[in-house]
Amino acid sequence: MAAIELRGLTKRYEDGTGIDSLTFSVQEGEVFGLIGPRRSGKTTTIRTVLGIQSPTAGQATVLGFDPHNDLRRHKADIGYLPASPRFDESATGAEILDSRGQIKGDDRREELVARFDPPVDRRVRNSSPDELRRLALVGAFMHDPALVIMDEPMVGRGVGGPSFDRHRFTRFIHEERRRGVTVFLASRAVDEVWRLCDRVAVLRDGRLLGTEPVESLRHRCGKVVHLRIATAVTASSFEFDGVHDLDVQTVSFAADSRAGCREPEEKTTSRSSVVTDVSFTFTGDINTLMETLSSYPLLQFDLDEMPLETVFRRLSDATAE
Numbered sequence: 001m002a003a004i005e006l007r008g009l010t011k012r013y014e015d016g017t018g019i020d021s022l023t024f025s026v027q028e029g030e031v032f033g034l035i036g037p038r039r040s041g042k043t044t045t046i047r048t049v050l051g052i053q054s055p056t057a058g059q060a061t062v063l064g065f066d067p068h069n070d071l072r073r074h075k076a077d078i079g080y081l082p083a084s085p086r087f088d089e090s091a092t093g094a095e096i097l098d099s100r101g102q103i104k105g106d107d108r109r110e111e112l113v114a115r116f117d118p119p120v121d122r123r124v125r126n127s128s129p130d131e132l133r134r135l136a137l138v139g140a141f142m143h144d145p146a147l148v149i150m151d152e153p154m155v156g157r158g159v160g161g162p163s164f165d166r167h168r169f170t171r172f173i174h175e176e177r178r179r180g181v182t183v184f185l186a187s188r189a190v191d192e193v194w195r196l197c198d199r200v201a202v203l204r205d206g207r208l209l210g211t212e213p214v215e216s217l218r219h220r221c222g223k224v225v226h227l228r229i230a231t232a233v234t235a236s237s238f239e240f241d242g243v244h245d246l247d248v249q250t251v252s253f254a255a256d257s258r259a260g261c262r263e264p265e266e267k268t269t270s271r272s273s274v275v276t277d278v279s280f281t282f283t284g285d286i287n288t289l290m291e292t293l294s295s296y297p298l299l300q301f302d303l304d305e306m307p308l309e310t311v312f313r314r315l316s317d318a319t320a321e
């Protein structure tokens, strides 16, 4: 059974469309990412799927029930981490968890408080946004739900900070997946989605561009490679499988110039009076790339994730073709 199923889910606001005819499903046990640029409809999807707002058309089912009518009865099966958690300012963290526990249960409270270190003894008004997100995270998982829905879980520094960094968060989500928990999360952070998700749905302007396993999407998007080579190199040297958007610039320096040099001592040799800056997007086999590069005198080698906007542009272009 699908954990979440959207069939033509549409939400229009008075002054525009939030989401338009979304149809896709999230399978039980997967970590599924909803990605898209700003105002693409991620939060609208989550709030409509949760029954916080009603759809204009279409339908969502969550763990087999209609969230708009039956959410109350199924609250204990779902955890929710909103993008900006709001709590009673005068309550302590412990009081917040007490009242949630009474509604949904709190079997895992002790374990998660030890792990996330939320501000249990302090009042909400005296706690930082990061601390409150950790409190919300405990609240989302402590009743051991079958499905957890998270909106931008790592926004800003998110649950980061000295006591709970993002690698520990990633490890936690991987552990939850191994326990069989289904996770549906919205994010604009590509590296977060790459680390956490099995599959993604990509939104743009409230419409679904497609759903895809993260591995194949990641492969299609590739990495951005920047090289500085201490010799003249022609573009044809880099015209091999998996190289796209190649840019090659060879620059000559006076023999004693150190301009733009990372390793100044290397620049004083006659060989390094010419450098070539090479950049490209790479979707091929990284071992082949490393083997090719080993034959060049590299001054600099950077391998970065594709910038988010480029990912979305590529996906939009691919969908339009």
Ligand SMILES: Nc1ncnc2c1ncn2[C@@H]1O[C@H](COP(=O)(O)OP(=O)(O)OP(=O)(O)O)[C@@H](O)[C@H]1O
Pocket: 013, 014, 015, 016, 017, 018, 019, 036, 037, 038, 039, 040, 041, 042, 043, 044, 045, 188
């Ligand atoms: N309550 C609302 N009333 C009117 N319009 C809304 C409302 N909520 C969202 N929208 C509009 O719906 C569209 C989708 O917004 P939404 O917040 O769902 O996108 P998002 O992908 O979550 O954006 P972000 O990444 O910036 O959080 C936007 O054009 C937005 O202005």
